[in-house]
Amino acid sequence: MRAAVYRTYGPPDVVRVEEVPTPVPGDQDVIVRVCAATVGVTDGTARRGSPGYARLFFGLRRPRWTVLGSEFAGVVEAVGAGVTRFRVGEEVVGITGPDFGAHAEYVRVRQDGALGPKPANLDFAEAVALIDGxxxxxxxxxxxxxxxxxxxxxxxxxxxxxxxxxxxxxxxxxxxxxxxxxxxxxxxxxxxxxxxxxxxxxxxxxxxxxxxxxxxxxxxxxxxxxxxxxxxxxxxxxxxxxxxxxxxxxxxxxxxxxxxxxxxxLRKAADKARDLLLVRELAEAGTLRPVIAERYPLERIAQAHRHLDRGKYGNIILTVGEAG
Ligand SMILES: NC(=O)c1ccc[n+]([C@@H]2O[C@H](COP(=O)([O-])OP(=O)(O)OC[C@H]3O[C@@H](n4cnc5c(N)ncnc54)[C@H](OP(=O)(O)O)[C@@H]3O)[C@@H](O)[C@H]2O)c1
Structure with missing residues (x-):
């Protein structure tokens, strides 16, 4: 699959789209085809490796996680044999949190992870802009x-x-x-x-x-x-x-x-999953609406990081594939 990969800390151009292995589901895993993901402040900090103390978490000499992105919206592509909560084809939103990995065509999450149904009234980019709890x-x-x-x-x-x-x-x-x-x-x-x-x-x-x-x-x-x-x-x-x-x-x-x-x-995945349901309810009721500054396709990930570095309002969204 294609993913936005970086292997050294630095300016936006250190992030490039590369072929990496597509995740396969373990027994309790859900594989989501990503349609949209946020490019947020944490992604910028992780890419820059700055301020210096951030490297205690992101990796002292080089990045520990090479594919960034914590929040995603997409479609369930495959499920493990033990998965009962989600089915192939379902539209979902989710948070990988400290595991990152959402700036890619596919992401793997556990069925008891921070994963929930997408608000029906929003497209993937709008939905992902709302899910940070x-x-x-x-x-x-x-x-x-x-x-x-x-x-x-x-x-x-x-x-x-x-x-x-x-x-x-x-x-x-x-x-x-x-x-x-x-x-x-x-x-x-x-x-x-x-x-x-x-x-x-x-x-x-x-x-x-x-x-x-x-x-x-x-x-x-x-x-x-x-x-x-x-x-x-x-x-x-x-x-x-x-x-x-x-x-x-x-x-x-x-x-x-x-x-x-x-x-x-760092909250428990179960708490985040519960909040995804509440956010869906509030979005569908029109109580919460997304604020999007700009959408960038996966291929323009470096531009998305450049935008982040200039400062932003609302959310910067990475779109992946045609549905994004
Ligand atoms: N602790 C946690 O769990 C956690 C979770 C998520 C985020 N965060 C942190 O929360 C912070 C905000 O995240 P975010 O995603 O909302 O950032 P953001 O989208 O970049 O928003 C920052 C906002 O700050 C405003 N701003 C800039 N200078 C300001 C000033 N002098 N006075 C008042 N407002 C000013 C900007 O408004 P204008 O554009 O109008 O200037 C901008 O809209 C980040 O530092 C992030 O790392 C922490």
Whole structure:
């Protein structure tokens, strides 16, 4: 099969389309013909091998996983003898998570992995743009967001932020989205009650306070956000910093305002699979809609990485084969 392969860390051109062995199913495995996959921030970090500490995970001297891509949508091509949950021809979405491998024509997942049915109302690219459960895991599980809460999303136009704005509204919160000037309308259209342009104002200095600050962009800090948090408010970020890693256990033990960092990609596959069902329900109800910056065919994977390096809003999608 064809796959986007890289063997050394470096600029976008280190990723090339090559022939690699097609996966075969073990007893509990599902082989999915990939139609679309995301090219996300983690893929960029893994390709660059930078910042340096990332190599502790991705491989010290050379990449440990040579085919990137964590989220995919496609069609079940083959199943192992013991597979009962999925059948050939079914349209599915899934997350390989730390195993990567989705930037390829076929990917192998266990039937009890993070795999679920594709929302019927979306094409493969739209479906894959919605399945990262980061915003859901932060807002539902870490913030306990509920009706009447006030939520500020810093980085509201990105992949995680655009989902966070929509989920914030779904959970009944009043949502403020922070992004740059060109994306204000997008964030407003996603349902934000208020939008702030970070190139013109600092959300920590407006005098407004919030129950939850979700710093998706990671450009602020718990220290700076303390003053905009209500007494039992939470500062959440998916971007770990040494300070945050110390503040999290400290604020968990003492004080009202909490700092929270989490690594949602490392959640159990069963939890991710459950969330895929919820995301499908929300997508089919029209509560969640995908935000796509650009679609690139597999052959243009280096361009997709170049786009990633320039910075993006929403999701960059790799399409594979004709259905993608
Ligand atoms: N811990 C975890 O489990 C986990 C899981 C997923 C992602 N992440 C991390 O979460 C972060 C966000 O991921 P993503 O996929 O959403 O990234 P993304 O799609 O690249 O979005 C980043 C957003 O940040 C905004 N931004 C840039 N500079 C800003 C500033 N100074 N103030 C406010 N917003 C600013 C950009 O908005 P404009 O375009 O409008 O400028 C952009 O839309 C990444 O660092 C990623 O590694 C962590």
């Amino acid at each position: 980061t915003a859901l895991a932060f807002l539902r599980d870490r913030a306990g967001l509920r009706p009447g809460h006030t939520l500020l999303v810093n980085g509201a136009s990105g992949a995680v932020g655009s989902a966070a704005v929509q989920l914030g509204r779904h959970f009944g919160a009043r949502v403020t989205g922070v992004c740059s000037t060109p994306h204000l309308d997008l964030v407003r259209d996603l349902g934000a009650d208020e939008v702030l342009d970070y190139t013109r104002e600092d959300f920590t200095r407006t005098g407004q306070t919030y129950d939850v600050v979700f710093d998706v962009a990671g450009t602020s800090s718990f220290g700076r956000c303390r003053r905009v948090l209500n007494p039992a408010g939470r500062y959440l970020s998916p971007v770990p910093s040494p300070g945050l890693l110390v503040q999290m256990p400290w604020t968990a033990a003492f004080g009202g305002k909490k700092a929270v960092v989490a690594f949602t990609g």
